[in-house]
Amino acid sequence: MATHYRLHPETPQSRKVQTIVDALRQGAIALYPTDTVYAIGCDLNHREAVQRVRQIKQLANDKPLTFLCSSLSNITDYAVVNDNAYRIIRRLIPGPFTFLLPATKQVPRLVMSPKRRTTGIRVPNSPICLALIETLEHPIISTSALSVVPHPAAKSKPRHIDKAEVFDVLEKLVDIIIDDDEPMAYEVSTIIDMIDDEPTIIRKGLGWETACDWGAQLATS
Numbered sequence: 001m002a003t004h005y006r007l008h009p010e011t012p013q014s015r016k017v018q019t020i021v022d023a024l025r026q027g028a029i030a031l032y033p034t035d036t037v038y039a040i041g042c043d044l045n046h047r048e049a050v051q052r053v054r055q056i057k058q059l060a061n062d063k064p065l066t067f068l069c070s071s072l073s074n075i076t077d078y079a080v081v082n083d084n085a086y087r088i089i090r091r092l093i094p095g096p097f098t099f100l101l102p103a104t105k106q107v108p109r110l111v112m113s114p115k116r117r118t119t120g121i122r123v124p125n126s127p128i129c130l131a132l133i134e135t136l137e138h139p140i141i142s143t144s145a146l147s148v149v150p151h152p153a154a155k156s157k158p159r160h161i162d163k164a165e166v167f168d169v170l171e172k173l174v175d176i177i178i179d180d181d182e183p184m185a186y187e188v189s190t191i192i193d194m195i196d197d198e199p200t201i202i203r204k205g206l207g208w209e210t211a212c213d214w215g216a217q218l219a220t221s
Contacts, residue, residue, distance in 0.1 A: 009180040018135060024042060033128060034142060035094075036096045036188055037144050037185055038146065040053055040056055040174065044111065044139040050111060053065065069133065078107050079103060079121055084197060085194040096124075102117065191205070201219060
């Protein structure tokens with residue numbers, strides 16, 4: 001059964017953060033809130049934990065995993081950022097944006113796209129996430145938890161799955177559950193492909209209009 005922690009959404013308690021980080025370093029899997037949806041994650045550098053996240057999500061090894069960084073400087077440790085990408089990322093972080101970038105050697109193979117050697121990186125606008133990353137001193141895997149929870153067949157109109165349902169489903173699959181006592185969020189991040197010279201939005205999510213304002217282009221269908 002998972003250990004539950006309540007963290008303040010704006011000023012997460014440092015002692016609890018340290019306890020969680022100590023567990024992550026040992027290979028724990030966490031369910032935690034971000035500035036978009038609840039995420040499943042672990043220490044980027046713990047191979048067995050990353051493999052467990054893949055098993056929970058039922059992801060093949062050729063499917064890349066997104067991870068969270070603490071800053072633009074932190075991003076450049078793990079990705080090649082050209083001048084145009086740098087200009088746009090600087091304007092958008094922290095926030096609900098996932099940037100697809102060429103990976104550096106710092107990115108474990110089990111995380112990146114093996115064919116393109118690319119990676120997805122976010123800098124979340126979430127004090128809890130940033131406290132975890134900064135205390136751990138390197139990135140945390142971040143993949144949506146909502147796709148793991150079966151959606152009930154709605155006879156009338158579709159309904160959102162509530163936080164209690166997400167916790168119940170993942171209780172036996174993860175080691176740590178973090179509750180910020182905030183309402184469950186359901187909107188995903190905007191994904192911006194920055195592999196080529198022209199940054200392109202390939203998934204509209206939170207903030208996509210802002211990304212367009214700063215130079216990202218919408219993908220043509």
